[in-house]
Amino acid sequence: MTIDQPTTLSTPARRFGTRARPTIARVALYLGALAVLATGIAHVQQFYADDYSSVPTIGTLFYLNFVSAVVIAAGLVAPLGRIAGRYAGAIRDAFAVAGIGLGALSLIALFVSESSGLFGFQEHGYRTPIALAIVFEVAAIIFLVIFLAANGRGVENLHTRSRRAASSTAGRVADASLHRGR
Numbered sequence: 001m002t003i004d005q006p007t008t009l010s011t012p013a014r015r016f017g018t019r020a021r022p023t024i025a026r027v028a029l030y031l032g033a034l035a036v037l038a039t040g041i042a043h044v045q046q047f048y049a050d051d052y053s054s055v056p057t058i059g060t061l062f063y064l065n066f067v068s069a070v071v072i073a074a075g076l077v078a079p080l081g082r083i084a085g086r087y088a089g090a091i092r093d094a095f096a097v098a099g100i101g102l103g104a105l106s107l108i109a110l111f112v113s114e115s116s117g118l119f120g121f122q123e124h125g126y127r128t129p130i131a132l133a134i135v136f137e138v139a140a141i142i143f144l145v146i147f148l149a150a151n152g153r154g155v156e157n158l159h160t161r162s163r164r165a166a167s168s169t170a171g172r173v174a175d176a177s178l179h180r181g182r
Helices: 011-016 020-049 058-077 080-115 128-150 155-181
Strands: none
Touching: 020 058, 020 080, 020 128, 058 080, 080 128
């Protein structure tokens, strides 16, 4: 242990405990992936069943929402450790951020289309598929934020890593100057 490392647990670690955090992160990850996929399914259902495919731009966006949701959900649950090695955690975090972004942008687009219109299209009323899409999008955002908070690679760890990187860089610079002086 170095002098710079805290001797007490951080607030989230005290609150969740060291054993519960990985379980919470895993459950939130899978529920978030499921909610992202459900969002995409809601959009593709509207694309085909309610003939959104014939609405210029909006139909394309609905289909792209579905494709994005499938890619993000697959990326969230894929065994990335086998493919990406030590970068698997960072890649999974990027997929989680993408899922949060997809949910947030879908909600924003819906509310814009309800209020003033989006690309010449205006949605009217909250039918069951729209209400379900809202629930799935909010759930995806909440679960993926919980995953990012509980997975152990949060802002505090980034700060610790940057401190370690700075100290190792300073050590390499000092070693290099010693070798040049000989």
